[in-house]
Amino acid sequence: MNGDLLDIDLITIGHITRAQGRNGEVRMAPNFNPPQLFEQIKSPHLWLAVGKNPPAQYPFRSFHYHQQFIIIAFDGINDMDQARTIAGAEVLTPADALWELPEGQYFTRELAGASVTDAQSGDLIGIVGDVIPGSAHDYLRVERAGRSFLVPFAKGIVRDVNLAARRIEVELPPGIDEL
Numbered sequence: 001m002n003g004d005l006l007d008i009d010l011i012t013i014g015h016i017t018r019a020q021g022r023n024g025e026v027r028m029a030p031n032f033n034p035p036q037l038f039e040q041i042k043s044p045h046l047w048l049a050v051g052k053n054p055p056a057q058y059p060f061r062s063f064h065y066h067q068q069f070i071i072i073a074f075d076g077i078n079d080m081d082q083a084r085t086i087a088g089a090e091v092l093t094p095a096d097a098l099w100e101l102p103e104g105q106y107f108t109r110e111l112a113g114a115s116v117t118d119a120q121s122g123d124l125i126g127i128v129g130d131v132i133p134g135s136a137h138d139y140l141r142v143e144r145a146g147r148s149f150l151v152p153f154a155k156g157i158v159r160d161v162n163l164a165a166r167r168i169e170v171e172l173p174p175g176i177d178e179l
Contacts, residue, residue: 010047010055010092011109013038019083020071026083028070028091033133038063038070040099046072047092050085055092110163116142116151119159119169125177128168140168142177149177 014030030038047055059075077083101107108131116125126144131153139150151157151170160169 009095014091016089024077043097049090114166119171
């Protein structure tokens with residue numbers, strides 16, 4: 001349960017909420033939807049950042065689903081007491097182990113830091129600070145001049161996403177950037 005972080009681009013995919021049962025399994029709350037995307041991870045191990053410790057590699061032997069959670073059994077975590085030691089851990093995986101997304105869907109890390117520009121004028125509106133999940137659609141938290149505002153990541157507003165140029169073109173409803 002160790003690993004070298006030299007040049008690995010680790011991406012957070014969830015966090016361990018608690019031990020699950022008596023056999024060392026843990027409950028992970030994923031930060032992606034649907035949870036079944038986990039089946040497409042291209043790595044036999046995950047990285048866990050427990051407390052203030054740097055992430056360490058943990059091979060996992062099995063997983064299954066329970067409600068909105070993913071129940072994971074890690075090698076070397078064999079009972080409830082051991083499982084409790086990783087409760088609260090951030091769960092990460094190498095970026096190249098992530099699944100492919102359908103056209104028009106993006107990972108938060110691909111959008112964070114991108115310029116948001118007006119689709120008509122090309123003027124800079126701000127920079128994406130984060131992507132906030134929503135029930136109907138996600139929201140871009142756009143930062144500008146020391147403040148931030150939310151922009152719905154919806155087809156009627158987002159006109160183009162150019163990952164190579166790190167630019168998102170939007171057509172904002174009047175006043176949305178003043179809320």
